[in-house]
Amino acid sequence: MAASIFVSRHLEAISPIQDIARQYKLELTHRSLLKFEAVDFEAPDTKWLFFYSKTGVKYFSNYCSLSHYKIGCYGLATAAYCMKFSHVSFQCDANTEIGIKKVEEYIGAESLTFIVGKKSLRSLQKAIPQRTNHKEVIVYDQAKSQDSELNLYDLAILTSPMNADSFFDNGGKAFEYIAIGETTGKTLRKYGIDPMVAVKPSEDGIAESLVSALKTYF
Numbered sequence: 001m002a003a004s005i006f007v008s009r010h011l012e013a014i015s016p017i018q019d020i021a022r023q024y025k026l027e028l029t030h031r032s033l034l035k036f037e038a039v040d041f042e043a044p045d046t047k048w049l050f051f052y053s054k055t056g057v058k059y060f061s062n063y064c065s066l067s068h069y070k071i072g073c074y075g076l077a078t079a080a081y082c083m084k085f086s087h088v089s090f091q092c093d094a095n096t097e098i099g100i101k102k103v104e105e106y107i108g109a110e111s112l113t114f115i116v117g118k119k120s121l122r123s124l125q126k127a128i129p130q131r132t133n134h135k136e137v138i139v140y141d142q143a144k145s146q147d148s149e150l151n152l153y154d155l156a157i158l159t160s161p162m163n164a165d166s167f168f169d170n171g172g173k174a175f176e177y178i179a180i181g182e183t184t185g186k187t188l189r190k191y192g193i194d195p196m197v198a199v200k201p202s203e204d205g206i207a208e209s210l211v212s213a214l215k216t217y218f
Contacts (some may be wrong), residue, residue: 002027003154003218005210006174008163016207017157024214029153033166035145038062039118041137046111048072050103050124054081056115059140061085072106074099074124075202093202096127103128111135117142119162121183144169155213157206158195161187176217178209 007030011018021028036055043064051057052074058081060066066086073079079091090106092099103112103124111133114125118141125136144166156174158164164179164187177195179185188195196213198205 003214004151005029005155005157006150006153006167006172007157007159007206008033008167009159011203015203017203017210020207020210020214031147033145033147033163033170034142034160036117036140036142039138039141041139044069044113044135044137046113046133046135048107048110048112050074050112050114051078051082052114052116052120052122052124054078055117055142056120056139057082057085060115060137063139070106070110072103077203092124093200096124099124100128109133113137115139121161123183146170147172154218155210157210158184158188159206160184164188164191176213178206178213180206 002025004027007017009030009032011030038059047070049069050072054077071082071086071088073082073088073091075093076091079088082088090102092102114136116122116136116138118138144162147170150170150172153174155176156167156172157178158167159180161184164184168191177188177193179188179195179197181201182197185195185197196209198209
């Protein structure tokens, strides 16, 4: 019988997680457990924008053109989505030291706006040296959604602390868990769960950890 896997984000057909699901003939369910709404904002006057997520790109580009800015992105998935609207100058991941070096290398002393959700973790901007020409614009808010279709899964892959909370609030259960990163891992530990933490906080990293989990547990 195929192992049942839940992922708390919508996966594109080209996602490496989808590739693993096809290869191992997994029963895959994937959807976000959050709901989003736009927040009114004014277009930033900085030379650079930095996006943490595809959601930020979506809600910003609904109201403002990206063509007037230089752009940095957090993660390959965000960069790939952003490139549908504009050129992306660089991308970085959750390695804070590398992220800071990328910001310093590409942006230097030029002005920068971080595009965020109201409850975003703001991991990179909290770590970089504070400058008066670094700003932020909130373009969306997020909240836990109601999902009555969650079941018991062999493995749940949870992609943010709020998605993890929503999974349990809606009655989701699993025998094993993968957290996208250490922050989500800490949330799972509050529920008495010791998850596997993805080797990288990306879909590539999740896919690699998923293969390890399948070999270990199934």
